[in-house]
Amino acid sequence: MHSPNQQTPQRKKSKIPFRLNFLLLLVFLLFAALMAQLAYLQVVNGDMFQAEVERTDSSVVTKDVARGQIYDSQGRLLVGNEPESAITYTKNVSVTADKIRKVADSLAKLITMPSGTKLTPREKVDYYLADKNNLKAADNELTKDQKETPSGDARSATVQYQYEVANTMKKNITLTPQETSAAEIYARMAGAYQLSTVMIKNRDVSAAEVAKVSEHLTEIPGVSVGTDWERSYPNGDSMRSVIGSVSSEQQGLPEDEVNTLLAQGYSRNDRVGTSYLEKAYEPVLKGTKSRTQVDVHANNLVTDATTLYGGKPGDNLNLTINSQYQSIVEKVLKQQFDRAKSAGDATYSDGAYAIAMNPKTGAILAMAGVQNDPKTKKESDDALGTINRNFVMGSAVKGATVLGALMDGVITPSSNTQVDDPIYLPATPVKKSVYPAGTYSSLNAVQALEVSSNIYMMNLALKMGKAAYVPHTLINFKDNIFTIMRRYFAMFGLGTKTGIDLPGEIGAYLGPTTNEEGILNSGKALDLSYGNYDQYTLVQMVQYISTIANGGYRMKPYLVQSIQENGTQGQKGAIVDTTQPTILNRVPFTQDELDVVKQGMYNVVHGSMAWGTAHPLKDIKPAMSAKTGTAQSFYIDPDNPTTNPPETTNSSFVGFAPSSDPQIAIAIVFPNLDVDSEGNYNQEVARTMIEQYYKLNNIK
Known part of the structure; x- marks a missing residue:
């Protein structure tokens, strides 16, 4: 028993109810804040966020136009554009590699790709890994060092993919003929920029292929049937070395000029003049691309396309050369050089050359050359x-x-x-x-x-x-x-x-x-x-x-007499520029x-x-x-x-005619003839060049 003077000890008051109440209060406040925020988002700013969901982005897409044509001084077509059927692909926004491969696989069953196309090892592997199952297997095979940096951070997806490519290349994978064709198609599709159009096949597209692709367009998104152009040469190989060449879409911009041309607004796969007239007059011949504004929904689907500018075909070049006279000069030069070979006078000769010019203006009237290999005797323009x-x-x-x-x-x-x-x-x-x-x-x-x-x-x-x-x-x-x-x-x-x-x-x-x-x-x-x-x-x-x-008067020689607009249907338009004779010095x-x-x-x-x-x-x-x-x-x-x-x-020759009023000047050379050569080959070429010029121009 306790003594009367002894007090009973009091129990400490529990703090649990206070803590519980505090937590409940805190939860209530957080819940209230959440409700207030939801009300703010939905009631006050609901329309704004709904608009953001439905927002569209606009991009401007360009498309190639027909290249300018080249005519001789008499209006004869020397270089034209031959239209051809084409299978094209327009790359959508954020389309995955797996989807591109599926389209490529489907398209490979409908068309036959040109023979001779060579896949690079990397293109083959990219196609193989575009299959999500193959990519997953390659990902599982990555080592820890390939997935992580030395500090333990995860490597970027790009870096990991490079390792996956390297590992897959070591396996030397093989593709079936149809997979190889699909891989070629995939490489062209994957290389396109978003919303840009590339040619899948633009040479020798058969009517049957056009029909098949047209029937299955809904199953191969992005693929379309269109037209493309190819340079044509109605005059054959005459003057081809002077006219020059145009790159293909696969070749694109020349490597040594790619940065300069990109800065001028070209795309990497644009076709450009790579040599001589085609290159010298590239800004004139290329024309101006069409521009289309494409609206893309937030779900990456194209919702609208508006043509901003229909494009302008490249302007035409009118040359100073009469193609008929040019052919005459080429023919007589080759005849006389072959005569020198037959006579044993060209054992070491590497060719023959001739050129004609209007001495009063500098306009080139003809330029021809035969190159000969003294060993093989093979000749070329x-x-x-x-x-x-x-x-x-x-x-x-x-x-x-x-x-x-x-x-x-x-x-x-x-x-x-x-x-x-x-x-x-x-x-x-x-x-x-x-x-x-x-x-x-x-x-x-x-x-x-x-x-x-x-x-x-x-x-x-x-x-x-x-x-x-x-x-x-x-x-x-x-x-x-x-x-x-x-x-x-x-x-x-x-x-x-x-x-x-x-x-x-x-x-x-x-x-x-x-x-x-x-x-x-x-x-x-x-x-x-x-x-x-x-x-x-x-x-x-x-x-x-x-x-x-x-x-x-030393005149500046020139080949282009004028620049002329090119109509949308290929007809000739107005003359926009004419070359004026230039005196370099007196x-x-x-x-x-x-x-x-x-x-x-x-x-x-x-x-x-x-x-x-x-x-x-x-x-x-x-x-x-x-x-x-x-x-x-x-x-x-x-x-x-x-x-x-x-x-x-x-053996060389220069001359002008008529002597009293010169209208044509010529120069000819037959290099490296045998020292005992007796044939007046250059004089026979000169005779034809002068007499035929008189005939064509009615000079008497």
Whole structure:
């Protein structure tokens, strides 16, 4: 028992009811806040969020238009667009690889892909992994290191996929023929941008394939039947090397220009001109793509498409070349080159080239080339050789030498007679003309051009270089003798680019002015005077002879006469631009000085001296003027260079007609003919070029 004075201890009051009440209060407050938030979202902002669910995004999609066409000077079609049926695919927004593969598998049963298409190992694996079951199996095979970084973080899906690809490649998977076809289709589909259209098959699509695909369009979303174009060449292979090429959709943009073209608004799979006229006039020929605004619902379905701009086909090019005349030049050049081969005169020759130009405007009238492999004897078209190959042209340049000397003042129109004695230098073969030494005691400038005197030209170089000639001793030229002569040559276009509107034009090869010891190469300065040292392109040669023909104006050559709009149905539209003749420089000779050279070139054809070089052409009416040339050369075998290459001869020709009112200038070269060649092949080409031009243009 407790004592009366002893108190009973009190129990501590429990705190559980307070905690429970606090939790209940907290839950009530949270619930109330949730209800308030739901009310705010649904009642106050319900319309806004409903609109967000139904929101659509807009994207602008572009589509290719027909490329501009190319016509000759008479309106004949040289390059057109041949329409062809095509199977296309438009990639939807956020479409999965698995869905793309299913469409590809279905489409592979309906069409046959072109033979020769090669799948890359990566394209094969991408198709294989597009099957979600294959992808899941590949994912399960990833190692821990492939799934996680060293710090334990999960690697990105992109990185993991790269590992899955690498692992699958090691298995060397095989595909059935139909799977291979489907993989080719899948590669084209997967490579498309969202909402962009790519060609699945646009060559040789049969009517049966079009029918099958059309019947199953609802089962292959994104696939459609449309049309595409392919470049066509009604004139065959004529001028193909000058016209150039266009890339295919698979090739797309050239690798070396991809960044530049992307910056200009191109897509990677756009077809573009890759060479020559097609490339030079790409901005004109490509046209302007159509633009369509596509509205995409939040569920990634296209809800509407509005055409913003229907597109504009590329403009057409009208060339300066008459395709009929071009064919004539090509034919006669090949005939004469084949004649040289048959006669045994072209053992080492690598071709023949010819070009014609209007000397008053610079318009190119024809350009042709035959390239020959001396080993296989196989020939191919090489019209571009007129602008991207250079040769030692020989005596054909002597008109520039004489006019240079006249402008330099070392001879005058009334005082230009010189002795015609051979030149003897120490340890050097005698330097003379082709005719026997002593044939002429002296010649004036007109006579020297007619008989093509090398001696006369070397004497001009001696005078321009202030050099005294003493037989069998070294010649002491002024140090700038090469500069002096080349400056005069350049006034006519020899040794400098002409500016023709074609990419790929090269300049000239100018030989060294000093020998290995750094001493001025006097003998080569003499060779330069008669065209046996520096190398020029044929387009430079026709520019040079045109400058003489037209009275001293160096004209810029051009191939495109005008640019013309292209109608939506392929019809011709308005002329939007016309090339105006461009004078690059005026050569400062006098009329009297020019008359000396013109008379000499007239006499090359019509003179009476025994060693006149082009007298067989004197029956051409109206009369023409010309200058022939031969130059020493050597055949260098690119596969087996030797220190003693066989000696050959370059045979060249320049001329203009009619002599009294020049309307055409021509230049021809047959490089690397045999040294004993006797055939006047370039003169036969010249005859046809002049006579047929007269005939086509009714010149009498």
